[in-house]
Amino acid sequence: MAVIGVGLMGAQHAESLARRTPGARLVGLADPQPGLAERQAARLGCPRWTLDYAQLLAEPAVEAVVIATPARFHADAIVAAAQAGKAVFCEKPIAHTLADANRSIAATQQGGVPLQIGFQRRFDPAFERARGLVNSGQLGRIQLLRSLTRDPELFGAERVPPGGIFFETLIHDFDVLRFLAGGAEPVEVFALADALVVPELKPAGLLDSAVVSLRYDSGAMATADASFQAVYGYDVRAEVFGSEGMASVGEASPIRLVHHSRSGSTQPRPRWFVEVFGEGYAAELAHFVARVRGGQSGPAATGEDGRAALVMALAALRSVELGRPIRIADITP
């Protein structure tokens, strides 16, 4: 396995592959920023590193790649990897445009290689159990869904790309809202978004807070919200409500301690996504390795899933721009 792009998520995946993923061997790292791949390779005992990922794609020892570059480079990397016959795990979002998503999927299909998108919530034990309750029919007909993502802190607000809250953050919720919908697909999206955390960057186009509502082809309805700054810590939740019951995920902090003081009974909250999703990140890579090895198990997160979430993000962004609901079917390349 090789990792292309070893920033925050790439380094996390590289470490998982090197140390925690049975069946995987980390053999190469690539990053155009000088010194970065080299340092990570030294830290993780990885034999190859390069500034140019084309070199890794040329290596026969590399069976599969994890792509964790900035999202605007995803499509080129997926296409190149697919043409080189490598299996592809790509961080979310699959792309920033529908055209890029389409050519990425097409390339992996033509190359006959697997493509998995980094929707790690699908591999979190609690989300998986919720999915199990939905798919087994225990919740009955699905009627209402809710999902939210709130990050603990907004660093570098000025570097957030336009629409980043939809493409980078709510993209997870969009995927969850499909993952837990029992097969229903969104048909219409309405979104509100604003710069409430850093209002002074609103003129520069920052959107740091958003709420979304949507309707499915089944008649079910959903809401989602996101914020780039929840001072109380990392907050990810979902809820799926049906005619026979409800599943809620992530209401309690994963830290199983309560501190009772004059202030009340306090549960500490995680401030770092790996505290919440460490298991999910490990499991999605294990799943990918199993696919590459020919086995397969558990929930998938395919290129089509990546495209469907991207289309929802594009619809949400257009809804903000136009101030009205947008039909999913109206999003075209």
Added chain:
Amino acid sequence: MAVIGVGLMGAQHAESLARRTPGARLVGLADPQPGLAERQAARLGCPRWTLDYAQLLAEPAVEAVVIATPARFHADAIVAAAQAGKAVFCEKPIAHTLADANRSIAATQQGGVPLQIGFQRRFDPAFERARGLVNSGQLGRIQLLRSLTRDPELFGAERVPPGGIFFETLIHDFDVLRFLAGGAEPVEVFALADALVVPELKPAGLLDSAVVSLRYDSGAMATADASFQAVYGYDVRAEVFGSEGMASVGEASPIRLVHHSRSGSTQPRPRWFVEVFGEGYAAELAHFVARVRGGQSGPAATGEDGRAALVMALAALRSVELGRPIRIADITP
């Protein structure tokens, strides 16, 4: 005190006035359905009962009235009571039309009598504490809100009036979304609604499930949802998220027992609104009596609050009809 309309809520209020409201004495009951007021009067030891509430309004012994008729009769009853110089406590919604709300408020102003609307969540200890966190600034600038109401069971779906989910159920959430917004006022509402619980009544106009998103004049944003049937029990929650923290209300069941079995750890849930809001119902009447007696304390729920929530409901219903967001300012009599 007299009670006009002794159906479910009227009987509940009458019992509170007779037995649990210091300073109040229940002296009359009125209901046009033969036998109803008579039976409740016997049960509660109430000296007067009548089919025609005009008789109670003519009684000097009646200082104040609780109006719990069907909502379409609220305005006439408020106006009559105000003209008779009685203080008025009126169940929500204040009315079904803005014109009715306006003439009700005008009549109480002209009569110089207090008007309180039955938004009992404002008097629930947890909602009150959340309001305290908002108003003291402990949550910082308010950015995102969520509220929801789900009833345990839908009886008599065919008798639900058009828009009932907005006028009767979400009206509470609309009030909460103002109560916890730190003074911000909604400016735009978008709503989706459908018959998901009883789809066969959709042709007859039933809306039994709804999601709403809205934007405030402060830039804050909110979502709400409602369902007429949550099989797991009565479910009322709210959440207010600001730059300095968040308050959530109602996440746990009020029943402080956990049953641990082979199925897991189960907390029973209430199926009856009085199990959740018994304290709030008692407190709102105590507050009203204190106002009538000349004192006053705690949060109010004025006629203006009733009208503001009604306007949100009207906007939500129009949004469903037109399929686009509706500006609050566009709702006119």
Added chain:
Amino acid sequence: MAVIGVGLMGAQHAESLARRTPGARLVGLADPQPGLAERQAARLGCPRWTLDYAQLLAEPAVEAVVIATPARFHADAIVAAAQAGKAVFCEKPIAHTLADANRSIAATQQGGVPLQIGFQRRFDPAFERARGLVNSGQLGRIQLLRSLTRDPELFGAERVPPGGIFFETLIHDFDVLRFLAGGAEPVEVFALADALVVPELKPAGLLDSAVVSLRYDSGAMATADASFQAVYGYDVRAEVFGSEGMASVGEASPIRLVHHSRSGSTQPRPRWFVEVFGEGYAAELAHFVARVRGGQSGPAATGEDGRAALVMALAALRSVELGRPIRIADITP
């Protein structure tokens, strides 16, 4: 109904009788402290007050009395009331000595009047549900129990009577440990106790912290602990564990708000016992009134229950003195 002793608990009960207990009428208050009964009578609109409770017992209008004097006066008051033919509700503990308990019970039996002890936890909805799970067999054979009581603050440590932590505080836990044991009875008690909150009063005999373990005739085993000062607030919990499952009571705070801040997710805790047991206090009086009126429902708390808990407290205190387990059968008058 009349109330004898209108200190903290007596005043609470008097207010309940005056305002919240259907079927009851408060007609007299007695307290030897000058002015106390008079002031409460004025506050509650109670027609009679006296320094000497014998006067109330002589009143034919008084059908029943609530005894809330200091515990060492309970027996005399119970006997006098029983001889006057009044039904008796007596605050816990029934007495400080087994001889006093016996003569109290005997007097009520001879007088043919009901005797109920103020174990309000039996009337709390969560404790009642736990009892229901035990008695219906849903928890299987009962094997392990736990109970604890911690008060928020210790005022007047120097006035705590010797053994007060057993007679006044753990007496509740002793009753709970019988109430939830499915009919099993304690046979042996071992206790540790110390002055950990106010160590400087240890020479004066203060015991402000205690842990107890005990064995039942069924083989089941239990622990309890108590402290006079839990800075985080009032803390009452119980747990009953059987071959088919477990019930736990009181783990969450009754305040259904969570405040999420940089410190974590905090639930406020009650600092006042009425916040926790308001419903239980009302229900135990309602039950007593129903018994007096000839009806009866729900769990009882009889004189025998009061004596059984007292015997456990006496055994625990002797265990502390002798440093070894004490058999219940060895506690004799």
Added chain:
Amino acid sequence: MAVIGVGLMGAQHAESLARRTPGARLVGLADPQPGLAERQAARLGCPRWTLDYAQLLAEPAVEAVVIATPARFHADAIVAAAQAGKAVFCEKPIAHTLADANRSIAATQQGGVPLQIGFQRRFDPAFERARGLVNSGQLGRIQLLRSLTRDPELFGAERVPPGGIFFETLIHDFDVLRFLAGGAEPVEVFALADALVVPELKPAGLLDSAVVSLRYDSGAMATADASFQAVYGYDVRAEVFGSEGMASVGEASPIRLVHHSRSGSTQPRPRWFVEVFGEGYAAELAHFVARVRGGQSGPAATGEDGRAALVMALAALRSVELGRPIRIADITP
């Protein structure tokens, strides 16, 4: 690293060393049961396996050993490993007799090798945080502690050694009760135990349920309980209560899903100890490897800690036999 004894825990540790412990390399497995070490070696890609651990101790490539044999063989294995100059990680309990514990500790001291006992709760994030609250003084003077361990199911009750509930299960609680006591040491132990899960094996000496109370040199007091069969799942909790507050660990299930149905709101519970303590098991080995490598961090679990917990278990067992409290100081080899 080599692992001696590859039953349940040994195999778990071997897998951790092979796959999840940075800095460690698994080079040998030993188990006297034919085929067992061989199969695990094949599964984990471990180069050496043997029936006789003496062969591993003779290998210079083996720097350190993990001992996971039945407890009665621990002392011999520790002594042999120490004499061979290997660092030792030994599963709990360190031994079944004080003499064995003493010679184990002496051998590692003479050999100048580290000895760590498998008290993984010390490495669990929630227990570590509780310890931090204690040691930083945030809980004030420690007054009361509670700890409990309940396993989901009792297989092979007839094979449980006498006193197994103290030596194998409560040994964890005894360690926790020292770990969270802020430096206080137990001075007296009282225990009750019985065969309540499998009463028919009581004649054969089975003890499957126990409660313990104890007193510390600081005056603090504690209780613990254990059961070999909690049908609702694996249950491990602890609580430390001081003059300034309380920490509780493990109250909620680690599975962050709630299923709301007609039965109520249900949280699934883990039935497998690795679901709860996976992180603790990984962290204790990482800590051991760091010590072997010359670094060190976080809480220790030394041979002396192992001995102290063993002494508590011996005192508890003797208390059950004699029916009275036992002083820690009276436990001698």
